[in-house]
Amino acid sequence: MRRARQRLITFSVDHPAWVIGVATLISLAFAFQFPQIVIDTDPKHMLPVTSPVRQYNDQVERDFGLHADVIVLGIVNPHGIANPTTLARIVDLTGRIQHLPGVIARDVTSLSTIDDITSVDGDLAVHAALADVPNDEWGCRVLREEWLSNPLFIGRIISGDGVATAIYIPIEPGANGRQIADGIRQLLPSDRAGDQFHLAGDPVARDTFGTEMFQQMGLFSPIAGLVICLMLWFLFRNVALVIANMAVAMISIVWSMGLLIGLGIPVHIMASMSPVFLMAIATDSVHIFNEFAFRFGETGNQRQAIFDTMSAVSRPIAVSDLATAVGFASLATAPIIPVKIFGLVVAFGTLVILLLSFTLVPAILILLRPEHIPVIRQTREETRSLLARLGGVCIRRARTIAIVGGVVLAVAAFGITRIRVNNNMIHWFKPGSAVRTADRVMNEHLGGTSTGYLVVGASADDAMKDPVLLRGIEGLQRELEHDPRVGKTFSVVDYVRRINYVLHGDDPAFDRIPDSADAVGQYLFLFSMSAKPSDLENVVDYPYRTANIFLQLKSWDADVMRAVIARTNAYLSTHPLPNGAVVRPAGIAHFNMIWSDEVLWGMLESFLAGLVLVLILLVAETRSFLWGTLIFLPLLFTIALLYGVVGLIGKDFDMPVAVLSTLSLGLATDFAIHFVARFRARYREDPDLGRALVWTVARPGRGIFLNALLFAAGFAVMVFADLTPYITVGVFMVAIMLLSALLSVVFLPGLIHLFRRTLLKGEVNA
Amino acid sequence: MLRELSPFNRRPCVLVWSIVAAVMILRCPTALSQTAALGLMNQSHLAYYYAGDGGHARVNMILSDGRGRTQTREFWIARRDIADMGDQNYYTYFLKPADVARTALVIHKKAQANDDRWLYVPALDLVKRIAADDRRASFVGSDFTYEDISGRLPSLDKHEAIGPDSALGRAATKVKSTPVNPKTADYAWRVTWVDVDSKLPLREEYYDARGTLQRRFEITKIETIEGIPTATERTMTNLQSGHSTTIRFTDVTYKPDLKAEDFNERLLKNPPAAFTR
Structure with missing residues (x-):
């Protein structure tokens, strides 16, 4: 080991041009891989498609015809949205948004597409809440009153005070939320006329984050590199040294990223951070320059100073780089693929840095002109x-x-x-950012931008027509709404109640679940005859065996969903659902919770494994x-x-x-x-x-x-x-x-x- | 159920359209294909929605969510025409699923106005009028809309014959129809395969503004009943959601044992004897 190191250093000092030439050639070969780069900006891809939470979530979404990714366009008008201009905009925007590529047009939900169940002169009316825009204030007032009297709407499609509404825009799997959000932004009127528009929802936050992460990486890692260069120059006043230091960093980045790209692996957000890490690790070569400056000052013999320097520092450099490589390679024990890749890429890059320290660095040192070598007088x-x-x-x-x-x-x-383990993607943006502002404003007015589901599963077909079970679900919903972070819940129960109420001519005494299963069956049948099929499909499955409770949460904290699950379990332990019906959480909020837990604990475990490995290495090395x-x-x-x-x-x-x-x-x-x-x-x-x-x-x-x-x-x-x-x-x-x-x-x-x-x-x- | 114009009582109508078409062709040569296409679509409309002067049939409807789960509905449906290409009455009496048995729906379709719909809810023993301003809503939760069941007037679309083709092993004429007023339809355009012989719409494809195929309708079985070619099996598939609905007709007759009063909403809770046997 030691002899090999010695031979490498001697060769590099004797043939510096060769060393630099070969390093350049290899770097070019790796650099040629860069154009094939595939970028993956979705932080959620940290969990493989085969993970149980992803599969269960996909199944729930299929069963209820739901969409994983929904963008929310909030429209806020302090004077109330029920005015001819704003309403016309809602209709117009909804139509235009439905034409955007990547948008699932049929399920775009806004005032102009959502079904309203009302009683009009004793008739049962099911029609779009906003079918025709009234051209006077009076017509708008009538509509507003009608909407606010439908509990299904409040907090979801209109705020309780009538100043905010939302358009829910499901997008196709794989569509880029940020690009669609940009497309929506272009549709917004330039003359706002009192309306404020806010884009929120998981796909916007996620894809904006993914994109900006890459952009900021591209911006800040060169700036960091530049600042380091400037500092180096002030310390050693020698351009060649600065170049040597940066060359080590750049070459290790080019080789490791080139290898990753060349292998056809998509560059995930995690791996995109490797250059910063490698730049950090590469500063190790400062130890060589520092010692070299001392040694040259002592002897004045450039060649001898290099050998002396290397024999003094090569061992600690080898050990520290190996420890670093082992530490990062230990991330490969993590169950999360992007983390594994990241660990291995950085470990590889670290080994490249180690190799360069014994080849490229001495080669550059021998080429320095003696009169330019910085000298530190030792006495x-x-x-x-x-x-x-x-x-x-x-x-x-x-x-x-x-x-x-x-x-x-x-x-x-x-x-x-006292550490609190939590994850909230919205908090990855600064408080004043558009994403965070939109989220805050929407959560102030409406039920919440984060969506979770509670799936109620019974063991027999038609179970969801049983009034006892429906009352159990209703009780659970009311219980969950006690948590101020749960802004809105809604389920098939709410439709049944609404139809009962409307069929009885808006008699408040009938704003409840009817007493017979036949009545529930007929109400739902009646509903299916008039509303969009997806309205019912979203809350109950075909055989009426499983139902879905929608939860709108006011925070993306993983904790909120955890609290919802805890509250559900506590409530069900004292108020069990009939016939052994069970409740399982799902939806993006639940997914985020599991995702952050798995990634966090996975990271933590492999981090601890890394610590132990480093300790073992250190003990072995020092004997x-x-x-x-x-x-x-x-x-x-x-x-x-x-x-x-x-x-x-x-x-x-x-x-x-x-x-x-x-x-x-x-x-x-x-x-x-x-x-x-x-x-x-x-x-x-x-x-x-x-x-x-x-x-x-x-x-x-x-x-x-x-x-x-x-x-x-x-x-x-x-x-x-x-x-x-x-x-x-x-x-x-x-x-x-x-x-x-x-x-x-x-x-x-x-x-x-x-x-x-x-x-x-x-x-x-x- | 209810199809094909009987050759006898439709002839004057065809004649009128032929004359109109001929006049149009003479006056405006470029309108040739459009006018002929409208004529063909009118014939098809009569053949499919106004066959006989009415009739009734027992319907088995299977809704499939595309993932192996199905729902079945069974009902009687009756039709009474008031005028060709004009008003019609429909009556639907549900047999299955069990919890909706005895539910009945009557629709007074108006060519020039909104339909009237009444529903009988047995659990409440209540007849309720349903304000229906949207014929594009789902018909009893299926992939068919009310409009698919009771028809959309051909004059609401611009038609263009786009060539001969075949469907269900029969020679057909392909017609592209574009709504005159886009707000009246869910589709940007549709293509119909009109059977050369029976004029039945063998297949229809509905496209949205992005050019994506949204829904496909197909007749899968044609039987001649009482001399009238009748599509006794048809499927509507929603290609976006993967759902589909298949309906099969049995006990079809164009000589129904029904009176005008049977379509009166006030008698909705007492179904015609023909359906309760």
């Missing part, structure tokens, strides 16, 4: 620098530092216990349980602090945070590995503990801090992103870098000093 640096003084303090105050560390860890542990654990500590500390803070400030532990946990695997061990490796090498040369520690803090410590600062600066720009997960990425990157650098340089010397007897036993002879 001053090592004895009187700020870092050297910091090293001294760390050793003297070792006990205090350890106690502070213990206290901080305890607080962090408390924070971790010492103590040293391995010591190196592992800063990683553990960093993670504990990050999640402690997440718990303490009450931020949801959601999907982006879960994904970012894996970042720490790749980044937080590096510094400790470098620190300990360099310290042990130094201590073997000069077995004076104090001097060796101060030297390590001052010299490799400088590389560590440079690396951390560079990186933190680069990713700090992400806090300006439009999507909150990116802001989280930025904050996490900065925090991981600074924390792990600080922990490595401040805690490790203290701990080594405290445990010197056990740790350093036999160290000199080793």
Whole structure:
């Protein structure tokens, strides 16, 4: 291993042009794969088609003729939507939307397509709620009163105060919600005349997120790269070094993404984040430049300085890159395919970085013109620098530092216990964004933009005509509506009640379920004779064996659906449905809940597996349980602090945070590995503990801090992103870098000093 | 049920249309195919919706959701024509499913106005008038609309013969029909395969504005009953939802034992003796 490394480095120093040429050629070959890129923007594809929740959901949708993806166009007019202009717009927009490609025209639901069941002069009337637009205020008022008197409409198609309405636009499976939303936006009138239009619904949020995620990745990763370049230039004042650093990052990105694309695997949102991660990991080469600058200053011999540098840092670099690769590869144990792919892509990229560190980097270093090589004079640096003084303090105050560390860890542990696992895709957008505003406004006025279903399954045909069962369902609906986040529920019960009421000439005494199953059967039959077949199909199946309760939820929090399920179970335990009828949740809200649970816990499990693997690797590499654990500590500390803070400030532990946990695997061990490796090498040369520690803090410590600062600066720009997960990425990157650098340089010397007897036993002879 | 113009009492009508067509052709050569097509569609309309002067039949209707689940309805249906291409009365008396047995529906179809519909709800022993302003609503929850059952006047569409073809193994003329006023129809255009012999619409395809095929109607069995070619088996398929409805006619007669009063809504709760035997 060591000899192979040595041979590689020697070859690269002897034939730099060859190395650079071959690297360029291979990069070109991978770059040629890029045009075949297939992008998958649907975060839900994290669950395979075969997962039980997807299959059950698909079955429920087929059974009830429902659509998985529904866009909601909200129209709000503070003076009430029942005016000739707005109503004409509703009719016109509905018609135009039905013509958009990808829209399931027959099931577009708006005031102009929804069936209203009313009693007109004693006749039963079933007709579109808005058939003809009245041309005067009076006609509009009549219509408004009629709509508001139909409980089926309130909260669904019109708000209780009459200022908002919605058009529900189901789209075909696979259609892009964002593109259709853009198509709808073009249909909106330029002269709003008091009307506000809002586009909401899962497909809009999901596909907007998917698209913007790619766009922001394309925008912010180059900016981050640029900031890192600028910082590098200020530190080393050498263009070649800057290029070398960026070349390592770019080549690893091109190779790993090229491989992914070349294999024909769609680039999912997860994998699209790999370039950022690789850029982060590639900054490892700063250690080489830092040491090289010292060594060249010492000897003035460029070739010898390269060999000396590489023999000093190649081992920690190899170990830290391997640890990173192992950490990411451990994600392949996750049950979620995009996570597996992401882990393997980053692991591959990390190995590429490792290879380049021993080939491309020395090749570039030998090509540098000596007069341009930055030089750091060591005498001053090592004895009187700020870092050297910091090293001294760390050793003297070792006990205090350890106690502070213990206290901080305890607080962090408390924070971790308060972590709330939740996921809400709408919160991935900033509060002022169009998506989030639309969602908020719609939820203020109507029943809710998030939809869930409760499927009531009986064991016999015609069970749903049994008045006892219908009353049980009605009781459950009323119970669920006690939760303020459940804005509206609606089921076949509501149709039966409505028909009973209307058939009895709007007599409130009959606003209830009739007493005989025959009556229910005839009402539903009557309804099927007059309304659209889909009206009935959506709430009850053909043999009247299963019924579907629609839930409109006012929040996309996975918690809301969890609460609905808990409330349902609690209610049914005291009010069981007759004849063993059972209730099962479904729908997009339920899907989101399961999806986020599975992805979150899947990530968490493989993350823990990654941690264990890294620890094993460290122990094996140092051939010492103590040293391995010591190196592992800063990683553990960093993670504990990050999640402690997440718990303490009450931020949801959601999907982006879960994904970012894996970042720490790749980044937080590096510094400790470098620190300990360099310290042990130094201590073997000069077995004076104090001097060796101060030297390590001052010299490799400088590389560590440079690396951390560079990186933190680069990713700090992400806090300006439009999507909150990116802001989280930025904050996490900065925090991981600074924390792990600080922990490595401040805690490790203290701990080594405290445990010197056990740790350093036999160290000199080793 | 109720089809084919008997050659005797329809002849004057055909004659009139032929003269109209001839005049149109002479006056406006470019209107040739359109006028002839309208004539053909009128014949087809009479053959399919106004056969005999009325009649009745027992109907077995199977609704299928395209995923193996079905619902069956059984009912008697009777028709009485008041004028050819004009008003008609329909009477439907349900036998199955059991919980809707004795439910009855009467429709007074008006050529120039909204239909009148009354329903008898046995559970309430109540006759209720149903305000019906939409003939495009589903007929008893099936894939057929009221309009499919009682007919849409050919004059509401522009017709164009688009060539000979065949359907159900018979020679047919294909006619493309486009609504004059798009708001009166659910389809942007439809294509009808008109049987050259019987003039029955052997097949119809309904397209939406995007050019997507929405629904397909097919006659799958024609029997000659009392000298009148009668489509005794037909299916309407909704290609968008995958649903389909098949109806089969038995006990068809064009010489019904029915009186005008049998179509009176006030007698809806007392079905004609012919249907309760």
